[in-house]
Amino acid sequence: MGVPSDDVVLIQKGKNPGEPYILTVNCPDKTGLGCDICRIILDFGLHITKGDISTDGIWCYIVLWVVPHSSSVIVKWSSLKNRMQSVCPSCLPTFYFNEPSTSSSISPVYLLKFFCVDRRGLLNDVTQVLCELELTIQRVKVTTTPDDRVLDLFFVTDNRDLLHTKDRQNETLEQLHAVLGESCITCELQLAGPECERRQGISSLSPVVAEELFRCELSDKEIHSQALSPDMTKLKNANVTVDNSLSPAHTLLQIHCADHKGLLYDIMRTLKDCSIQIAYGRFTPTTNGYCDLDLFIQQNGGKKILDLDKQNALCSRLKVEMLHPLRVIIVNRGPDTELLVANPVELSGKGRPRVFYDVTLALKSRGICIFSAEIGRHSASDREWEVYSFLLDESCSRFQLSNMVARNQIVDRVRRTLMGW
Structure with missing residues (x-):
């Protein structure tokens, strides 16, 4: 039997000031529900500090502990509840097993x-x-x-x-x-x-620039720029393992990595796009900004992942998403300096929330003016990307944008803002 719609999403305030809010979702299950919920939470400027997910394939129960990313974030909790309820399947006596995550309009x-x-x-x-x-x-x-x-x-x-x-x-x-x-x-x-309503591409994206922006591995230049910030070196320490010995019906996926803004969304998005179903999951913080995830998963159709090639492909895909969730580079565009930021788009067509806000915030904090900006889509590496292009105004900047050190500092600042560091 179903539950009243008001009980589908519950939001509980922390008992003491500064303690996380607790978000509880109790509703019929559908493929990709965890991804949809994490995306909404990210869209409201919230960070997930801990989480538990449990489902039998028909009904799911999700508990997430969240805090605002910064003191400037004003959260409208009633709007958050309404948005989360809007992606939950209807609580009717008749359930739809693995209902696809699609929008009706x-x-x-x-x-x-x-x-x-x-x-x-x-x-x-x-x-x-x-x-x-x-x-x-x-x-x-x-x-x-x-x-x-x-x-x-x-x-x-x-x-x-x-x-x-x-x-x-x-x-x-x-x-x-x-x-x-x-x-x-x-x-x-x-x-x-x-x-x-049609998605348009970025006209300035040349093949050479596209190759640098969408490469799977970090380039030497990016590794050098990441060395400017101790936080960025955490990205290298991501570990993903598969274990089929602990459950007769599920594959255990264990992840140890640095925490960042939208981490749980990135993982859920990847599993959703790979048609992986989560039966049980636990997300816990560890020390020094790292976190652990234990996920009991199945392939689409309710089977364990026994094929070694599929295991390796899934682990590699997840590591790429954690090591390189957002791409940030600075290039020359004729006489101008162009900042490019890219993030993968879900198969549903949705891009990552708040990217434009985070980039403009990072540039504002460095006193860098934007001469022009545009957003477009680009297909590369067998997937679609959302690309943000910013022409920087050197006349109002205290940085010499032709200087490589200054460029690396800008890239580092933008990347750390996007990652929540």
Whole structure:
């Protein structure tokens, strides 16, 4: 029998200040549910510190301990509960075994267009408002004019599916006007045309740059830049092992690695894309920023993973996702300096949350202005990637962007912000 919908997701505040919130999900199971929940948690700026997952293939029970990534994160817990409930299967007497994780409808794309006087950190301030409003940036086109004005085109979807209402539109425009202040010249919101719903590529991505950006192994240049930060050396210490001796029906997957922002999402996304089902899982922190995961898994069809080639392929795929979950490089684009960031896209077509916000935050903290920016998709290594391109304005930066040390420092800062370090 089902449970009342209000009990599908429970959010319990920590007993003492600073203690994690406890999120409990109790609902029918479906393939990829853990990935969907972890993605929403990441989208709300929360970090999973510990977790337990249990399912019999029909019903699942998930408990996650979460804290905000930073003190600046304002969490709307009621909205988080609603979003988590929206991806849970209906609690009806009739259950659907391994119901696919698909959306019943595609959210319409809206065009947010504003023209204003440029200032340092403007793009990040706007992006923060969009995150707080639960608007997902699908595409963006940012252009700075010679007279220091900026035209920003944001193509967004509404996670609440309310942007068609006048109240929601007014709320969005009011909050944007509040952050833009007197610098705002015009600000408009309208339904985008059908041509804007198509995913576009990054025009500046040459074959040479693409090869460097999407390589599976870290290049010598990236290893050198990672050495600038002690935190980044943790990435080299990831261990994934398979054990078929402890369970007659399940394969035990054991992972020991450095913790980072969205780690559980990266693992769940990978298992979902590989059609791997989790029967039981435990995520626990260890010392010095590391964590352990024990996952009892099965292949699609309810079988253990006995084939050595499949075991090695799964372990290698997981290690790549943990060692290199986001790609960050700086290249020359003619006379300009271009920062490129890429992350893999789920097979469902969803990209990683909050990447645009994190990158603009990192650049803002270093006093680096953005001349132009865009988001696109690119296919490489038999998968689709979401690519963020930023042309950096050297005239307002205290860094000499042609200097290799300065470039490595920028890459290091962006990468550490994306990883939550």
